[in-house]
Structures are given as C-alpha cells and as structure tokens.
Amino acid sequence: xxxxxxxxxxxxxxxxxxxxxxxxxxxxxxxxxxxxxxxxxxxxxxxxxxxxxxxxxxxxxxxxxxxxxxxxxxxxxxxxxxxxxxxxxxxxxxxxxxxxxxxxxxxxxxxxxxxxxxxxxxxxxxxxxxxxxxxxxxxxxxxxxxxxxxxxxxxxxxxxxxxxxxxxxxxxxxxxxxxxxxxxxxxxxxxxxxxxxxxxxxxxxxxxxxxxxxxxxxxxxxxxxxxxxxxxxxxxxxxxxxxxxxxxxxxxx
Amino acid sequence: xxxxxxxxxxxxxxxxxxxxxxxxxxxxxxxxxxxxxxxxxxxxxxxxxxxxxxxxxxxxxxxxxxxxxxxxxxxxxxxxxxxxxxxxxxxxxxxxxxxxxxxxxxxxxxxxxxxxxxxxxxxxxxxxxxxxxxxxxxxxxxxxxxxxxxxxxxxxxxxxxxxxxxxxxxxxxxxxxxxxxxxxxxxxxxxxxxxxxxxxxxxxxxxxxxxxxxxxxxxxxxxxxxxxxxxxxxxxxxxxxxxxxxxxxxxxxxxxxxxxxxxxxxxxxxxxxxxxxxxxxxxxxxxxxxxxxxxxxxxxxxxxxxxxxxxxxxxxxxxxxxxxxxxxxxxxxxxxxxxxxxxxxxxxxxxxxxxxxxxxxxxxxxxxxxxxxxxxxxxxxxxxxxxxxxxxxxxxxxxxxxxxxxxxxxxxxxxxxxxxxxxxxxxxxxxxxxxxxxxxxxxxxx
Numbered sequence: 001x002x003x004x005x006x007x008x009x010x011x012x013x014x015x016x017x018x019x020x021x022x023x024x025x026x027x028x029x030x031x032x033x034x035x036x037x038x039x040x041x042x043x044x045x046x047x048x049x050x051x052x053x054x055x056x057x058x059x060x061x062x063x064x065x066x067x068x069x070x071x072x073x074x075x076x077x078x079x080x081x082x083x084x085x086x087x088x089x090x091x092x093x094x095x096x097x098x099x100x101x102x103x104x105x106x107x108x109x110x111x112x113x114x115x116x117x118x119x120x121x122x123x124x125x126x127x128x129x130x131x132x133x134x135x136x137x138x139x140x141x142x143x144x145x146x147x148x149x150x151x152x153x154x155x156x157x158x159x160x161x162x163x164x165x166x167x168x169x170x171x172x173x174x175x176x177x178x179x180x181x182x183x184x185x186x187x188x189x190x191x192x193x194x195x196x197x198x199x200x201x202x203x204x205x206x207x208x209x210x211x212x213x214x215x216x217x218x219x220x221x222x223x224x225x226x227x228x229x230x231x232x233x234x235x236x237x238x239x240x241x242x243x244x245x246x247x248x249x250x251x252x253x
Numbered sequence: 254x255x256x257x258x259x260x261x262x263x264x265x266x267x268x269x270x271x272x273x274x275x276x277x278x279x280x281x282x283x284x285x286x287x288x289x290x291x292x293x294x295x296x297x298x299x300x301x302x303x304x305x306x307x308x309x310x311x312x313x314x315x316x317x318x319x320x321x322x323x324x325x326x327x328x329x330x331x332x333x334x335x336x337x338x339x340x341x342x343x344x345x346x347x348x349x350x351x352x353x354x355x356x357x358x359x360x361x362x363x364x365x366x367x368x369x370x371x372x373x374x375x376x377x378x379x380x381x382x383x384x385x386x387x388x389x390x391x392x393x394x395x396x397x398x399x400x401x402x403x404x405x406x407x408x409x410x411x412x413x414x415x416x417x418x419x420x421x422x423x424x425x426x427x428x429x430x431x432x433x434x435x436x437x438x439x440x441x442x443x444x445x446x447x448x449x450x451x452x453x454x455x456x457x458x459x460x461x462x463x464x465x466x467x468x469x470x471x472x473x474x475x476x477x478x479x480x481x482x483x484x485x486x487x488x489x490x491x492x493x494x495x496x497x498x499x500x501x502x503x504x505x506x507x508x509x510x511x512x513x514x515x516x517x518x519x520x521x522x523x524x525x526x527x528x529x530x531x532x533x534x535x536x537x538x539x540x541x542x543x544x545x546x547x548x549x550x551x552x553x554x555x556x557x558x559x560x561x562x563x564x565x566x567x568x569x570x571x572x573x574x575x576x577x578x579x580x581x582x583x584x585x586x587x588x589x590x591x592x593x594x595x596x597x598x599x600x601x602x603x604x605x606x607x608x609x610x611x612x613x614x615x616x617x618x619x620x621x622x623x624x625x626x627x628x629x630x631x632x633x634x635x636x637x638x639x640x641x642x643x644x645x646x647x648x649x650x651x652x653x654x655x656x657x658x659x660x661x662x663x664x665x666x667x668x669x670x671x672x673x674x675x676x677x678x679x680x681x682x683x684x685x686x687x688x689x690x691x692x693x694x695x696x697x698x699x
Contacts, residue, residue, distance in 0.1 A: 052437040073439040080433050089295060089430050090487045099427055103438035110423065135485035155438075 003065065005030040005159050005190040006051070011060030013043070013050050019213070020046050024060070026218040028207060030158075031188040033181055035195045035204060035221075038211035039234050044194045045081070047211060048161045052078060064159060074103065077157030079148045081164050087137045087144065094132040096147050097122055100154025122150040127176060142173030149180060160184065162193045166200075178204060201225055275396040278404050279502030279518060282460045285411040287476035287498030288418055288491050289456045292449050294477040295487075296429050300355065301340070301450070303470035304362045305457040308339030310369025310466060313391055314376055323388065325403045325462070332458045339365050340450075366466075394465030394515025396506060403462070410459050414452050418491070425449060426487050464515035475522040476501060482533035497525050553592055555622050558601060560584060561611050562619035574610045628663045 006028040013021040021043040028034055036044050049055045051062050053069045064072040077100075100122070101115040111119075123129040126146040131139065136147065145165055152160060162181075166174050181191050181204075192209075195201065201208060201221065208225050210216040210233040217229045269277065293299055312335020313328050320327045339361050346357040376388060390398050418425065427435045428445045436442045453473070460469050480493035501522035509517020531538050560583050565573045577589075586592065593609060596602040601615030611619060 049433070052433075054433055054436055070439075073437070076437065078434055078437040080431065084433060085431050086295075090481065090485050090490050091426070091430060092485060095426075095486070096430070099430070099434070102423055102427055102440075105423075107424070108420065151434075 002029040002031065004028065004063075005032075005065060006192070007063040007066075008051070009061050009063070011050060011062065012058040013046055013055055014058045015046075015055070019058075021050065021211075022214045024215050026209060026215055028190060028192065028218075030190050031185055032190055032207045033185050033205050034190070034192045034207040034209060035201050036192060036209045036211060037195055037198065037201060037233070038216075042212045042233075044211055045163055047209075048078075048163055048192070048194060051161060052076065075158040077152040077155040077160040079152045079160070079162040079165055082141065082144055082148070082168070087139075090135070092133050092135055093128065093139070093147050094119055094123070096136060097150045097154050100151040103155060118154050118156075119150075122153040125153060126150045126180060140170070142169040145169050145173060145177065149177065153180075158189055160189060160191045162191065164194050164196060166193075167196055198230070271397065274399055274401070274404055275506055275514075276503050278399050278407055278463060279396055279506050279514075280499040281404075281407050281411045281502075282456075282463050283472065283476065283498030283500070283502030283518070283522075284495040285414055285498075286456055286460060286472040287480070287494030287496070289414060289449075289452045290473035290498075291477040291480065291487075291491050291494045292425060292429055293453050293473055294481075296449075298450075298453070299470070299474045300358050302453055302457055302473040304339055304343070304358050305336040305454055306461060306466045306469035307362045307369075308365035309333070309336045309458060309461060310391065311335050311365055311372055312338075312369075313388065313461070314369055314372035317376060317388060318372075325400070325406060328462075329406075329458050332461060333454060335365065336454055336458065340454075390465070391461055392465050392467065393513050394461075394463050394468060394518075396463045396514045398462065407459055407463075410455060414456065417448070417452065421445070421448070422488065464518055465513075468515045468519045471519040471522065472498065472501075475519070475526050479522070479526040479529045482529040482536045497522065501525060550595070553587070554596060554599075554601075556584070557586075557592055557596055558611070558615060558619035559622045559626060561602065561609065562616070562623045565611070572611050572613070572616055574608045576608055577604075577606075580609065631663075 004027050008024050008026050011021060011024040012019060024047070036047060038044050046055060050057055051064075051069065053062075062069055064075060069076070094116075097119040098111050098115060101111060101118055105111065105115065120129065120132070123132055126149050128143055128146050128150065131143060136144065139147065149162075149165065152162075165177055169177070181193070184191055185206075193205070195204070202225060205221055207219065208221050209218045210224065210229050212233045216233045217224045290299075290302070293302055309332035312331035312333070314331075315335070316328050316331025317323065319331075342361045343354070343357045346352045346360065347354050352360070373389065373392075424435075424440060424445055425448075427438075427440065428442050428449075432442055432446075435445075457469055457473070460472060464472055476498035477490070477494040479497045480490045483493055484490050501518055505518030505521035506514055508521060529537065532540075534540050560580060561575065564575055564579060564583060577593075580586070581589065593602065593604045596615070597604050600612060601618060603610050603612060
C-alpha cells in the first residue's frame with residue numbers, strides 16, 4: 001500500500017466572489033508523475049496555488065504526507081510559470097538557483113559554500129552550468145525554464161509542483177525536462193505538472209487529473225484518460241452545476 | 254526628542270558650519286534614497302513614492318496647526334500619517350471600484366495635495382505665522398533650513414534603514430524577484446512587502462524638507478535607474494544607487510548655489526542618468542550603437558567576399574581579376590569604396606580603381622562563408638519550408654550569427670543526405686612529403 005503524498009478534501013476556491021475550483025477531492029500516491037489538464041480558465045494554476053497556500057481556500061483542506069502544508073513546506077518544490085517573473089531583474093542564473101536554498105537557510109543566514117555547491121550541482125543536472133553568471137534576461141525561453149527547474153531541485157523536496165513547464169520551450173529542452181522528471185520519479189519523488197498538450201499526456205504521465213472547475217476525474221492514465229472523460233472536461237454537455245456556475249460568473253462580471 | 258539627542262548633536266553636528274551640514278544632509282538623503290529607491294524601481298512601485306510625497310502635505314500642515322510650532326519630528330509624523338492614509342485610500346479605491354491602480358494613485362495624490370495647498374495658504378496668513386516656520390520649504394525643499402537636530406534624525410534613519418536592508422538582503426531580493434515562490438517557501442511576504450513600503454515612506458517623509466515634495470520622487474527613482482545601467486547584480490546596484498544619490502546631493506547643492514536646492518540636486522541626478530544612458534558599457538546607447546555598427550561592417554565584409562567568390566566560381570581554383578562594375582551589378586552596396594578599402598587592409602583582396610581580386614587568404618575565407626551560406630539556405634528550404642526563391646534573403650539575415658557548432662551540425666546532416674557541396678578552397682601542394690619535417694628526414698626513405 002503506497003503512501004499518499006498529496007491529498008485534497010472538499011476544496012473550494014473563490015477569486016473575487018467567483019468560484020474557481022469547486023468541491024475538489026483527490027489523492028495522489030507517492031512516486032507518480034501526474035499531469036493536470038483542462039481547458040483555459042479551468043483552475044489548473046489555482047489548484048497548484050491553493051495546494052501551496054498561495055490563495056485562500058473558501059473551504060476544504062490540503063494535506064501533504066498527511067499534514068497541513070504549513071508544516072511541510074520543506075518537502076515541497078515549486079516551478080511557477082515563466083511569465084510570473086520580471087526577467088529584467090538584476091540577478092544571475094546562479095543567484096536564482098541559490099534562492100532555492102533560502103528556505104532551508106532561514107532568517108539572517110547568507111548562502112555559504114554548501115549552498116553554492118548545491119546550486120552548482122543543480123545547474124549541472126539541468127545542463128546550464130556554463131550559463132551560471134549570465135543575467136537571466138540573456139537566456140532563451142528553454143534556458144529560463146531550466147533555471148526555474150534548477151531552483152526547484154535546489155529545494156531538495158519530495159513533492160514538486162510545476163506550472164506549464166513545457167510551454168514555449170524548444171524540443172531539446174522539452175526532452176531534457178521530461179528526463180529530469182523521470183529521474184525524480186525514480187527516487188520516489190512525486191511530481192504534479194500543469195500540462196497543456198493533450199497529445200503527450202499518455203507519453204509523459206502515470207496519473208492524470210482532469211479539471212474543469214470541478215474534478216472530472218483523477219487516476220492512472222490508462223483508466224482515466226478516456227474519451228468520455230475528455231468530453232466531460234473539454235466540452236459537450238453542461239450539467240446543472242456547470243450552468244449555475246456559469247450564471248454566477250456572468251453575474252459577477 | 255530624548256535627552257541624549259541634543260548632546261549628540263552638540264558633540265558632532267554643531268561643530269559643522271551650515272554648508273557642511275547641508276552637504277552631509279544631502280549626501281545622506283541622496284544615499285539612502287538611492288538604496289531604498291532601488292527596490293521601489295525594480296518592483297514597479299515608483300509612483301507610490303511620488304504619491305507619498307504629495308499626500309504628505311496636508312499632514313504636515315495639520316501637524317503644524319496642532320503643535321503651533323515647527324518641530325521636525327512632529328511634522329514628520331503628520332506627514333507619515335497623511336501618506337499612509339493616502340495609501341489606504343488607493344487600496345480601497347482599487348478593491349471596491351473598477352478604478353485601476355495608476356488612476357487611483359493620481360486621484361488620491363492630487364486630492365491630498367490640493368487639500369495641502371489650501372491648508373498651506375491658510376497657514377501663511379500673517380496671524381498664523383506659517384511664513385516664519387518656513388513651511389513652504391516643504392514644497393520645493395530647502396536644505397539650508399536644516400538644524401542639527403534634523404541632521405541627527407536623518408542620520409539615525411539612514412543608519413537604521415541601511416542595517417535593515419543589509420540584514421534582510423536575501424529576503425528582500427527574493428520577495429522582489431518572485432513573490433509567489435517566496436510565499437511557497439514560507440516567507441511572510443506581506444510583512445516583507447510592508448517593510449519595504451515602510452522604508453520607502455520613511456525616506457520620503459524625512460527627505461521632504463530637504464528636496465521638497467515635488468522632487469522627492471525623483472530622488473527615489475533616478476539614482477536607482479542610473480545604477481541599473483552599470484550592473485546585473487542587485488547588491489552592486491544598491492551600492493551604486495547609494496553612491497549616485499549621495500553624489501547628486503553633494504554636487505547638486507554645490508553647483509546650485511542661489512538656485513532652489515531641490516531642483517539643483519535632481520537635475521544633477523538626471524545628469525548622471527543621461528551620462529550613464531549614453532556611456533554605460535553594454536547597456537548604454539553609445540555601446541549598443543558601436544556594437545550594431547561593428548556587426549553591420551562584419552556583415553558587409555562577408556557579403557563582399559561571398560559575392561567575389563560567386564562571381565569567380567566558374568574560374569576556380571584560379572583567382573581572377575574582376576572589374577568593379579560587375580560587382581556593382583551583382584548586388585546593392587553601400588559605400589563600396591570604403592568596403593573595398595577595409596578588405597584590402599585586412600588582406601582579403603587586392604584592389605585598384607577598376608578591378609578587384611581575392612587574395613589566397615580572401616579566397617579561403619570567402620569559400621568558408623559561401624559554404625556556410627549555402628548550408629543555411631539548404632537547411633531553411635529543407636527544414637523550415639521556406640520557398641527556394643525567398644531563401645537568399647532570409648539566409649543573409651541570419652547566417653552571420655551562426656556558431657561553429659551549429660555549422661558542424663548542419664554539415665553532418667546534409668552530408669548524410671548526400672547533399673553537401675564540395676567547396677574545397679585552393680590549397681597549394683605541400684612542398685615536402687607529408688608527415689615528415691624536411692630537417693628531420695633520415696638519409697634512407699621508407
């Protein structure tokens with residue numbers, strides 16, 4: 001019986017009085033590569049942010065290895081979307097990767113030799129060690145994505161959340177990222193990835209979460225990634241609950 | 254003020270004459286504005302500094318009316334409260350109505366400022382005595398009004414803020430760069446944001462009597478923006494911003510004798526900014542223009558060599574003499590005589606008024622360039638699906654930036670398809686048997 005790395009109970013999240021995620025209930029066992037898919041506006045990024053405690057929950061709870069997120073921060077790594085950051089900021093590649101170690105450093109301590117060693121090791125692992133002293137603006141999209149990955153690796157976590165890591169990167173970077181995720185899984189780490197490309201879901205992931213404001217389905221790819229579930233996620237018939245949600249959305253506009 | 258404070262003032266600052274005090278004060282203010290302003294500028298919060306300065310006016314006036322005299326600490330407190338109230342109103346406006354942040358800031362700023370101007374005009378009526386207190390120095394700044402006590406306050410504030418920035422550097426850096434990531438690591442980002450905001454507010458309030466409301470925002474924004482041209486590391490940017498700010502303070506006061514001091518300081522800061530804009534290596538305008546010109550020259554030289562190669566291709570490996578008008582017919586040139594002169598100087602061609610000819614060195618380089626160009630053309634047609642008649646132009650644009658490793662890749666690919674052209678440049682036969690050094694040849698052959 002494998003351990004549950006990540007669990008959500010009855011979670012609802014609302015932005016500006018609009019429900020964005022509704023009654024989400026799921027369990028993810030340890031050591032799985034999980035794809036989170038759904039149409040635009042389905043709440044995929046919100047799901048991750050709610051799990052990380054970045055947005056308030058209207059109801060429900062999130063558990064990481066059985067405990068609340070607040071007690072388990074050291075077990076979690078995060079790769080946000082590339083657009084969420086100002087790439088003109090005066091930091092080098094190495095500076096950004098070092099930030100991954102700040103959580104363990106705590107207040108008042110500065111990064112020292114061992115943190116620099118960790119950072120360099122993570123830069124090696126994602127293949128951008130030669131770029132360590134570059135300002136981040138000078139990187140290509142794929143390289144920027146790798147910087148974020150290296151930073152997450154430096155967090156040395158058990159559970160990783162990645163928000164659209166494959167979007168807008170070249171084929172070589174995509175392959176490299178996937179290899180990295182596989183090697184993480186091989187050490188029993190759990191990885192959740194917001195993914196936009198339905199074609200590659202079967203190739204990349206063991207588990208899939210199908211999301212469209214409500215949880216449509218969650219489970220192993222073979223049994224869950226079915227046409228019927230995709231229909232429910234991406235289009236077709238609206239249930240009464242969906243119509244109500246749509247009406248509320250219109251009203252709040 | 255505590256009992257110790259006048260003692261400290263007497264011990265140190267009273268010993269200075271007015272002009273030294275002013276220099277010290279403007280340097281301190283410039284320095285700390287630069288440091289704190291760096292974070293505001295990097296996070297896009299520059300407008301907030303401006304708003305704080307303008308919104309402080311009614312608070313200053315009310316504090317004066319309440320206390321009946323000009324006490325720096327009291328006035329500063331009034332300014333701070335008024336400024337914070339303004340920030341609160343902006344938040345409310347943005348959250349409760351559809352007003353966007355920049356409009357909200359403009360609205361609140363002007364309203365508070367307007368109220369302040371009205372209060373100021375009331376105070377300046379003779380029976381209230383505002384004139385004597387020099388309260389209107391708050392509008393345009395008057396470092397000359399600085400007392401030792403004011404200087405002490407400024408020094409303490411600057412020291413405390415510097416200690417805070419130094420102690421929490423990595424936290425401020427993290428929160429400014431990636432707020433979400435910081436929060437996911439468990440940092441109290443709201444508190445850190447507030448700390449940065451509060452530092453900005455304190456610097457603004459303390460600086461108001463020195464440079465004035467209208468120009469305080471400039472002290473926060475300009476030294477930091479100037480520093481940005483010179484470095485890619487945050488801690489160096491902070492140091493440089495502090496240096497530029499302090500220098501602007503001192504130099505501005507010196508240069509601006511007889512002129513409104515605040516304006517003089519700000520204009521000096523702008524002077525540094527413009528110089529940096531032009532001259533900074535890498536990011537400055539001059540540097541970028543030079544790099545662009547160098548690139549264009551390199552491209553033009555490569556076009557010249559490639560054209561010469563193609564014009565004489567059928568006669569290879571012999572290097573023929575080409576009439577220049579043929580070159581002109583082949584493609585468009587800008588400043589062809591100058592281009593040819595440069596190529597002569599670098600040893601790639603021999604030329605006179607009428608004709609031009611590749612040297613052996615030039616031929617070799619031309620062959621390499623033509624091969625690279627054709628490889629790239631083929632790649633574009635094969636892999637990027639560009640129509641063959643469009644290729645020449647596209648290839649021209651990009652190929653000059655190819656790296657050797659990419660070229661190697663393309664070669665292998667095209668060779669694998671059996672389509673690599675054989676463009677071997679003329680290489681003269683070796684004058685001796687290969688693999689032996691003539692000096693070392695033993696008497697017998699093998």
